Amino acid sequence: MSTAQSTPEAISRIRLTRRAAHVPPSATAALDAQAKALIAQGVDVINLTSGEPAFPTVEPAAQAALDAIATDFTRYTPAAGIPELRTATAKFLNRHGTAYEAGQVVITAGAKQALHYAFTTLVEPGDEILIPAPYWVSYPHLAALAGGTLVPVQPAQGSGLKVTADQLRAAVTDRTRVLLLNNPANPSGVVYDRTELAALVQVAIDHDLAIISDEICDHWTFGDAEHVSVAALGPEAAARTLTIGGVSKTFAMTGWRIGWIAAPTPVAQAVTAIQSHTASAPSSISQKAALGALTADLGPELERRRLELDDRRLTTIKALAGIPGVEVAGNPIGAFFLFADVSATYGHTLAGRTITSAADFAELLLTEANVAVIPGADFAAPDHVRISYTVPPDRLAEALTRVADFVARLGSGVA
Ligand SMILES: Cc1ncc(COP(=O)(O)O)c(C=O)c1O
Numbered sequence: 001m002s003t004a005q006s007t008p009e010a011i012s013r014i015r016l017t018r019r020a021a022h023v024p025p026s027a028t029a030a031l032d033a034q035a036k037a038l039i040a041q042g043v044d045v046i047n048l049t050s051g052e053p054a055f056p057t058v059e060p061a062a063q064a065a066l067d068a069i070a071t072d073f074t075r076y077t078p079a080a081g082i083p084e085l086r087t088a089t090a091k092f093l094n095r096h097g098t099a100y101e102a103g104q105v106v107i108t109a110g111a112k113q114a115l116h117y118a119f120t121t122l123v124e125p126g127d128e129i130l131i132p133a134p135y136w137v138s139y140p141h142l143a144a145l146a147g148g149t150l151v152p153v154q155p156a157q158g159s160g161l162k163v164t165a166d167q168l169r170a171a172v173t174d175r176t177r178v179l180l181l182n183n184p185a186n187p188s189g190v191v192y193d194r195t196e197l198a199a200l201v202q203v204a205i206d207h208d209l210a211i212i213s214d215e216i217c218d219h220w221t222f223g224d225a226e227h228v229s230v231a232a233l234g235p236e237a238a239a240r241t242l243t244i245g246g247v248s249k250t251f252a253m254t255g256w257r258i259g260w261i262a263a264p265t266p267v268a269q270a271v272t273a274i275q276s277h278t279a280s281a282p283s284s285i286s287q288k289a290a291l292g293a294l295t296a297d298l299g300p301e302l303e304r305r306r307l308e309l310d311d312r313r314l315t316t317i318k319a320l321a322g323i324p325g326v327e328v329a330g331n332p333i334g335a336f337f338l339f340a341d342v343s344a345t346y347g348h349t350l351a352g353r354t355i356t357s358a359a360d361f362a363e364l365l366l367t368e369a370n371v372a373v374i375p376g377a378d379f380a381a382p383d384h385v386r387i388s389y390t391v392p393p394d395r396l397a398e399a400l401t402r403v404a405d406f407v408a409r410l411g412s413g414v415a
Helices: 008-012 027-040 059-070 083-096 110-122 139-145 165-171 194-206 265-278 284-295 299-321 358-369 393-409
Strands: 105-108 128-132 149-153 176-182 210-214 241-246 259-262 337-341 384-388
Touching: 027 358, 059 284, 083 105, 083 259, 083 284, 105 110, 105 265, 110 139, 110 210, 110 241, 110 259, 110 265, 128 139, 128 165, 139 149, 149 165, 165 194, 176 194, 194 210, 259 265, 299 337, 299 393, 358 384, 358 393
Parallel strands: 128 149, 128 176, 176 210, 210 241
Antiparallel strands: 105 259, 241 259, 337 384
């Protein structure tokens, strides 16, 4: 007798679309999950895989959310977001020299959803999206969901992990539709300066490409680095750029899920229409929280946090400089990651396992030294691992000692 109950067999008879079947789970999330599973078993793992600063949500955001609940601000909002938040976001973005107005801003459920809308709005099946490598793991899948293909442009040896305008230009085909930039860059922490960025943007202008500029880490620049917003590079740049950002990283609000797209008005209108049918709008409570963050005087607190992360960054760079075989790539002066080339450890054996890839290195480091880092294959950099230095200083110091001991155990010859 058949029942209406869903069984594993019934579920397995559902045929997924090619689109859905070809999207693997995020590699960063997978390693994070592996590390968390070990922690749950009582293993003292230090997790350097995280994509978020380990600070609490800024207080005015939390208070604004509580107020929103207390006043029953719990209904659908306008599809593009509440007007006050769109205005506050435009003002916040314009600190980098752009000239956005509220009507050009759409509030989304995180920068990730903003990116999904951006691809949906710009990319036709078969279109190519140019991107400097290494790049963030979600981009190829977001492009593929829209029917597009990501075309990575690899930096030359000795370039400090930066691609040039000439390299980009050489990769343009008649299918190229979008230039995707992520500055400061995840996973490398590299920051393109104004001149370098302007040269890349000029390629987009010359070939009439749209630009998706993911600036989610705009607050996190260190040393001499300055954040340059692509849409501030002149009217030609602004006219073809979708600026992506959000409160996740700057205000330590990753779980609140508030991001944005700022773009020329027709794009903002198209995105709003899509959002009206897919999400209605982001959470009303989270929008109020984001408004609380954007309108409070948080300058000193954010600067304190930035300097704290800078300390951790410098500690990590210094410690890695003393570890043979783990070589920091490029100049990590942004975001909260650095990328290390571990190819010099290949051929070395520990616990019966020989390292032949950065994935082997990361797995052995986790199982033998209880430190989690992310191998670079999914960032289009298979000889590297990404190290997130956001953990508290004592844990970071302990993790770096463990990495040094681990490499020492690999034996002589790691140079
Ligand atoms: C480069 C980059 N873009 C976008 C996002 C997504 O951010 P959000 O939490 O706002 O969705 C992340 C998060 O890890 C990121 O690293």
